Amino acid sequence: MAKSKTPRKSSRKTPKPSRRPWFWRLFFRVSLIGLVLLAGWMVYLDAVVTSRFEGRRFEIPSRVYARPLELYDGASVSTTALQRELELSGFRRGDGNKAGSYSRDGNRFVISTRGFRFPDGEEARRRIAFGIYGDRVENFRVLSGDPAPIVRLEPAQIGGIYPTHKEDRILVELDKVPELLPATLMAVEDQNFYDHFGIAPLSIARAMLVNLRAGEIVQGGSTLTQQLVKNFFLTREQTLLRKGNEALMSVLLEWHYEKDDILETYLNEVYLGQAGTRSINGFGLASQFYFGESLNNLEIHQIALLVGMVKGPSYYNPRRNPERATDRRNLVISEMEEAGLIDPSQAARARGLPLGVSEQPSYSENRYPAYIDLVRRHLARDYREEDLRSEGLRIFTTLNPAIQYAAEYAVEETVPRLASGEAREALEAALVVTAKDSGEVLALVGGKDPGFAGFNRALDAERPIGSLIKPFIYLSALAQPDRYTLISPVNDKSFVLEFDDGRRWEPRNYDKKERGEVPLHEALSNSYNLPAVRVGLDIGVDVVAETLQAFGVTSSISRYPSMLLGSVSMTPVTVAQMYQGLATSGFNTPLRTIREVTDSQGEPLNRYPLEVDQVADPAAVHLVQYAMQEVMQEGTGRSAYYTIPEQLTVAGKTGTTDDGRDSWFAGFSGDLLAVAWVGRDDNGPTSLSGASGALPIWSRFMAGVPQHGFSPVVPDGVNYHWVNAERQALTDEYCDNARLVPFIAGSEPDQEVSCSGNLQRRIQGWFEGLFR
Amino acid sequence: MKVSVLTRAGALGAFLALAGCASGPGSIYVPIGGGEQTRAPEPPRTSTSEPEEAPVWRKSEQPEEPAVVEERRDTAPSYQDSGERLSPAAQSLVSEADNLLAQGNTSGAISRLERAQRIAPRSAEVYFKLSEAYVAAGQLGSAEQFTLKGLSLAGDNTRLQRAGWLLLADIRRARGNVAGADQAEARAAAL
Numbered sequence: 036m037a038k039s040k041t042p043r044k045s046s047r048k049t050p051k052p053s054r055r056p057w058f059w060r061l062f063f064r065v066s067l068i069g070l071v072l073l074a075g076w077m078v079y080l081d082a083v084v085t086s087r088f089e090g091r092r093f094e095i096p097s098r099v100y101a102r103p104l105e106l107y108d109g110a111s112v113s114t115t116a117l118q119r120e121l122e123l124s125g126f127r128r129g130d131g132n133k134a135g136s137y138s139r140d141g142n143r144f145v146i147s148t149r150g151f152r153f154p155d156g157e158e159a160r161r162r163i164a165f166g167i168y169g170d171r172v173e174n175f176r177v178l179s180g181d182p183a184p185i186v187r188l189e190p191a192q193i194g195g196i197y198p199t200h201k202e203d204r205i206l207v208e209l210d211k212v213p214e215l216l217p218a219t220l221m222a223v224e225d226q227n228f229y230d231h232f233g234i235a236p237l238s239i240a241r242a243m244l245v246n247l248r249a250g251e252i253v254q255g256g257s258t259l260t261q262q263l264v265k266n267f268f269l270t271r272e273q274t275l276l277r278k279g280n281e282a283l284m285s286v287l288l289e290w291h292y293e294k295d296d297i298l299e300t301y302l303n304e305v306y307l308g309q310a311g312t313r314s315i316n317g318f319g320l321a322s323q324f325y326f327g328e329s330l331n332n333l334e335i336h337q338i339a340l341l342v343g344m345v346k347g348p349s350y351y352n353p354r355r356n357p358e359r360a361t362d363r364r365n366l367v368i369s370e371m372e373e374a375g376l377i378d379p380s381q382a383a384r385a386r387g388l389p390l391g392v393s394e395q396p397s398y399s400e401n402r403y404p405a406y407i408d409l410v411r412r413h414l415a416r417d418y419r420e421e422d423l424r425s426e427g428l429r430i431f432t433t434l435n436p437a438i439q440y441a442a443e444y445a446v447e448e449t450v451p452r453l454a455s456g457e458a459r460e461a462l463e464a465a466l467v468v469t470a471k472d473s474g475e476v477l478a479l480v481g482g483k484d485p486g487f488a489g490f491n492r493a494l495d496a497e498r499p500i501g502s503l504i505k506p507f508i509y510l511s512a513l514a515q516p517d518r519y520t521l522i523s524p525v526n527d528k529s530f531v532l533e534f535d536d537g538r539r540w541e542p543r544n545y546d547k548k549e550r551g552e553v554p555l556h557e558a559l560s561n562s563y564n565l566p567a568v569r570v571g572l573d574i575g576v577d578v579v580a581e582t583l584q585a586f587g588v589t590s591s592i593s594r595y596p597s598m599l600l601g602s603v604s605m606t607p608v609t610v611a612q613m614y615q616g617l618a619t620s621g622f623n624t625p626l627r628t629i630r631e632v633t634d635s636q637g638e639p640l641n642r643y644p645l646e647v648d649q650v651a652d653p654a655a656v657h658l659v660q661y662a663m664q665e666v667m668q669e670g671t672g673r674s675a676y677y678t679i680p681e682q683l684t685v686a687g688k689t690g691t692t693d694d695g696r697d698s699w700f701a702g703f704s705g706d707l708l709a710v711a712w713v714g715r716d717d718n719g720p721t722s723l724s725g726a727s728g729a730l731p732i733w734s735r736f737m738a739g740v741p742q743h744g745f746s747p748v749v750p751d752g753v754n755y756h757w758v759n760a761e762r763q764a765l766t767d768e769y770c771d772n773a774r775l776v777p778f779i780a781g782s783e784p785d786q787e788v789s790c791s792g793n794l795q796r797r798i799q800g801w802f803e804g805l806f807r
Numbered sequence: 808m809k810v811s812v813l814t815r816a817g818a819l820g821a822f823l824a825l826a827g828c829a830s831g832p833g834s835i836y837v838p839i840g841g842g843e844q845t846r847a848p849e850p851p852r853t854s855t856s857e858p859e860e861a862p863v864w865r866k867s868e869q870p871e872e873p874a875v876v877e878e879r880r881d882t883a884p885s886y887q888d889s890g891e892r893l894s895p896a897a898q899s900l901v902s903e904a905d906n907l908l909a910q911g912n913t914s915g916a917i918s919r920l921e922r923a924q925r926i927a928p929r930s931a932e933v934y935f936k937l938s939e940a941y942v943a944a945g946q947l948g949s950a951e952q953f954t955l956k957g958l959s960l961a962g963d964n965t966r967l968q969r970a971g972w973l974l975l976a977d978i979r980r981a982r983g984n985v986a987g988a989d990q991a992e993a994r995a996a997a998l
Contacts, residue, residue: 105926107896113839155918170838184899185926472928473921620959622952630921642914645921645937647952653959657886664884683837684885705835705929744835746885748929748962751994755886775883 077283083268084287093206093303094198095427095635099410100190101434102475102630103153106146106163107185110172111706111741114142116437117167121146123191123436125327125393134160135327142166145178149328151189154431154631154639158187170741193434194407196414196423201312205319206427206635209299212330215376216318217298219342222374223367225259229294233260233285260285262345263301307341308348315348325353327393335377336385339367340392353392361390404488405481406434409608410628412494417641418632427635432628433475438707438740442466442478443485445736450483453713453728454721461715464732465492467611468709473645474615474624477707479608490716493607498697498714501601501690502562502725503610504583506617506659508571508599509559511582514655515574516782521658522760524552525566532572532596542568542600545691545724554760556776559662560670562689564600571599585650587612587623601690610701611710617659618686618703620750621651653750654779660686660747661777663702671726672702678734684744685737689725696720698728705743709733752780764788835885889962890931897927901936913944931960931967938974951978965998972998 104112104120112120121137131138131145138145143166150160161180166173177183197203209217221228227235235258242256257265264284288297306314307321315324321341322330333341343363344351353360365386372382410432414423422428450464468478481491490496512519527550532540544564558566571579576599580592583603592603605613608626616623624647632641663686666672671689679685687702698713698721713728715721721728749755757773759766763784766773770790893901904919917940924933934957941950954975961967972995980988 105896105922107894107926109894109896110926111836155915169836171836185896470925470928473925475925619956622956622959631918642918644917645924646949647934647956649952649955661884661886668882668884680837680840681882684835684882686884739839741836741838743929744837744885746835746887748890748960749886749888750959751968777886 077287080280080284081287084264084284085291087268088288088292088300093204094200094202094425095206096198096203097196097423097426097428097430098192099194099196099407099430099432101193101432101436102477103151103158103187103190105185105187106165106172106175108165108172108175110175111170112167112172112437113170113741114139114167116440117144119440120188120191120436124189125191125323126188127327127393131162134332142168146188148186149189149332151187152637153187154429154633154637154642158189161186190431191436193403193432193436194410195313196411197313198424201314202316203310203313203320204303204315204317205323206303207299207317207319207330209295209302212302212318213333213338215335215371216330216333216338216342217302218374218376219338219367219371220259220302220345222370222376223342224262224345225257226374228259228298231258231260231289233287233289234258234282257281258285259301260288260297263297263304264288266304266306267300305345306348307344308352325392334385334388334391335371335381336364336368336388337391339371339385340364340390343367353390357390357392364390402486403434403439403479405485405491405493406432406439406476406479406628408481408488408491409476409479409494413628414632428640429633429635429637430629431631431633433470433477433630434628435477438468439478439480441739442468442480442709442736444739445732446480446483446485449732449735450713453723453731458721461717461719462713462721463492463496463716464729465496465607465712466709466732466736467493467607468707468736469611469615469626471615471618471703471706471708472624474612474626475630476608476611476626476628492712492716495606496712496714496716497604497606498699498712498718499602499604499692500610501692501697501699502564502567503614503688503690503699503701504579504599504601504603505559505562505567506663506688507582507586507613508567508574508579509555509662510617510651510655510659511578512555512570512574513658513779514652516655516779518574519555519570520778520782521556521661521776522554522758522763522784524763525555525558526569527551527553527558527563527565529565530569540596542596556662556665556760557670559659560665562666562671568596568599572596582651583613585623586616587625587650601692607710607712610699610712611708614701614703614708614710616650617656617663618708619647619656620653620747621649621656622647623650624648654753657747657750657753658777658779660745663688664745667702672700672730674726675702675730675734675737678731679738682744683737683742684746686745687730687733689730691724694720695723695728698723698725700725700729700733702733702737703745704737705745707737707740707742709736711736749777753777754780754783756783758784759788762786762788766790835887887962889964890960890967891927891929893923893927893930893932897923897930897933900926901933904936904940908940908943911943913940916940917944929960931957931962931964931971933957934960935967935971935974938978942978947978947982951975951982954978969995969998 125135127136129136129138131147134147134149136147145162145164147162148160151158159181162178163176163186164178165175195203235256239256261281264281268284303317303319306316308315308324310324315321318341319330322328322333326333326337340353340360343366351360351363368382368385371377372379410430414430446464446466450462451459454462462483464483466480467476469476479493481493482489529541529543529549542564549565553563553566576594576596579599580594583592588609592598612626627643629643631639633639664684666687667675667685672687675685683704685702685704687700690699691697696714696718701710711729711733713723713732755775755777757766757768758764758776759770759772760774761772764786765784766788767790900919900923904916907916907919920933920937920940924937927933934953938950938953938957941953954971958968958971961971972991976988976991976995979991
C-alpha cells in the first residue's frame, strides 16, 4: 500500500519523466511474480503428471463369467438353449468359418470357437460340428483345430464389478497389439508423434488455417500426448486456461517419459463409447464391445472404424449412426492407404465391407442381479471390495444361462396366474436351482421381476419352512431301523401337549381330519401333521434339530415342539443347502457360485473345489427319498405331473405355513435340485398352499429343462420287499395290497401273508416273469 | 503307509480304466416335454371360479379328495441297482487327469476330475478318481469322503465295491483309524 501510493503521488507532481521507470519496474515485478507463479504451477503440474503417470495403475473392473458350455457327444442341451447361449457369448450367426460365428441347419450346428484362457489352461480355437437330437448332442466332430472329444465355448460375461468412476477397460500392451492400429492412429491423429515434444505448433497452425478456411472445426491440432493429457488429467471444458495447462502438461509428460509409454497409455485410456453408466475406455475393450472380438483378431476395416471413432465416440457410434460411422471409417481407410499402411486393393476391399459390428454388446450390465448378488457375497468372504473393483480379477461362476432362463421364465409365467386381484399384486416369489451332486448354484431368481435388482428373496427372505421339515423328522426316525420302517404304523390322532408353565399346545392336521393308524411313508407323502409331531416327539426334538444342523443349517433352531411343524425360519438358499443332502445319499455339499478366481493375467488366485461330507446313513436317506417320490406320485405333490413329463421321475416336499403366508416346494430330479417359495413381502396371508403356489413354479421350471430322472442307486444294506403295509407283513408281488418298499437290512417284517384272491393277476404275473 | 494307499489307488485306477469301457445302463434321460406326453397338461389353478364365495384361507396342503377316483398312475418310486458308467467324454477328462497325476500336477488333475464329475455326477468311478487325486495331494480327509460318495453309487457292482472298500481301508489306516480300516476291509472281504 505504502509503496503503491508513492509512485502515484510522484506521478501527479512530475508525470512525464518518472513514467518510464515506474512502468518498467511494474512490468518487471509482475513478470517476476508471474514467472514465480508459473514455475510454481509447473512444479505442481509436474507433480500431478508424474504421480499420476508413475503410478499408472489403471483400475480394471472384475469380470464375472457364466459357466462355459461344454460340448461333447451326449451333452444335454436343447437347440433353443444353445442358440441363446451362443448369442449370450457373443457368437454371430454366419457361415461358421470365422472364429466367433456359427451356422445352423435345422438341428445341425457348425461353430467356430474363439478360444479362451480358462484357469486350468488355454482352450484352443476349433471348428466343431454336431447335431442335436432329443436335446442331446450327437455326432460331435472337430472339423479343424486340435482334435478333442470335448470342447468348451468361451463363457458368457454376465457382469462386472466396476470401479466407482465406472470406467471399464481391457488392458493391452503396445508390442502385442496389431501394428496397424498404432500406425493408423498416428496417420490420422498425429503424424509426427515420434518427432514432436508434446505439442506441435506447426500442426496447430495448419489446423487453424484449415479451420478458418472451412469456417468450422474440421481438424484438430492436438497431438496424441495432448489428447492423453486431456483424457487423463483434465475436464472436457474448452477454455484457454485448460488449453494452456494441456500444453504444459504435454511437454512435461514428454520430458519424463518415452514415446512408447505414452502411446501405450493412450491406447488404454482413450474414451470410445458408453454402455449405460459404464464408460468404454481403451481399444482393448472397445474391440470386445463393438465386435465381440479381441483386438488381435480385428481386420483392417474394423481397426479403421475404432480409430475413426476417437474423434467422437457418440457422434460416430456405429450402432446408432451407422452411415456417419461408415463415412468416417472409409475416410480413415483412405488415410491408411495414403500413408502407405495398406495397398489400394486392400483399401478398396475394406471400404466395401459392412461395419461388422455385433448387434449388441456381448453382455449387458446386470442381467442377473440376484445371482450376481450371491456371487458378491461369496467373494466378500475372501476379497476386499476395492480389489474387486480395480484389480481386473476374473471370476468364473457356476451360473448356467439356460437354466437361469428356464427359472426366470417359470417365475414370470406362473406368478401372475397364482392368485387374482389384490393378492396377485402382492405375491412375490423366489427360486433357487442347484446341481444335485455338485452343489453348484445354477440359477437364482430373487423376485417375480427377475431383472429388477431389488430385495433378493432367495437370499434374504427368512420364512418359516412349514412341512419342509418333515423329511428330516422321518429321516431321524428311519435312522433307527429297529424302531421305525417305512411301513411302521404311526398315529394320526390329535393330542394335547401341556408345558410346565401351563400353556397347552394342540397341533392339528391342515384338513382337521384324523385317520387313525397310517403307515409312515403315507404320513410323509400326504404331509399329515399329527404323525409327524408324534414321531418327532418320540425320537426327540433335539435329535431332529441335530439332523438339521448336520444337513447344513447354521442358524439357531428352537427346541420347542412347534419346530416339528416347521416354525424354523430359513431363506430359500438355506433350504436348498439343507435339501442337497437329501437329494444325494446323505452327502452334504456346500453350495458354490464360484469355481475359480484368477488375476487379470489368468493366474489362479482361489479355487473353490467340490467338497462332499457324509452326514447321514445313505440307507436311511434312501428310504426318505422313496417317500419323497411318493409325494409326487400319490401325495401332496402329484399335481406336478400335469406339467412335467411322466417319464421324469422326481422327488420333493411341499410346505405351507399358517394362512398360506409361505408356500414352499423343494424337490429334485436326477440332475437338479430346485427350491421355490411364494408369499408376500409383508408376510400377509394368501390363498395358496405349497402345492398350489410354489409347486406350479417348480414344475414349470422342471418341465423346461432336459435332464435325467431321479432314480437313486440302492445303497448297501437296503433291500426291497413286497409288503402288505396294513398287515405289517411280507407278501406276494401280485397281491392286491402289495407294495414294493425298501427296508434297511434286518428291519423288514418277519411275517408273511399270501393273498387269497386275484388268481388271474397271479397267472398273468407268472407269464410276465417268464418272458422278462 | 502312504505308499500302500497310492499303490491301491493306482490299482483302482487301472481297474477304473477298464470299467470305463463298459457300456452304460438304460437311460433315465428326459428331454424337454418328455416326448410321449399322453395327457393334455393342465396347469394347476388356485383362483376359484365362483367370485362371490367369501375368501377362505385354506390351510390344507392336501389336495382335495378327487371326486372321481383318478386312474392310478402305474408308477412306483424309482430306483436302480447298478450305478451309472462314465461317459466317453468324462472318460477322456479322467484320462487327462491321470496324465496330470503322473506328472505330479494334482491341482490340474482335480480340476479335470471336477469337470468329469459335472458330466458324470452319478458315476462311482469319478469319485474314486477324485479320491485318488486327493490322496496324491495329501488330503486324506477329502479322499475318504469322495471314496464314501463313490461307494454310495457303486450299486451291485461288486468289483467297484471291493475296490472302493479297499481304498477306504488304506485311507483310514493312513489317517490312523485302525478300527475303521479293519471294518472297511471286512466289508471288502464279505463281497
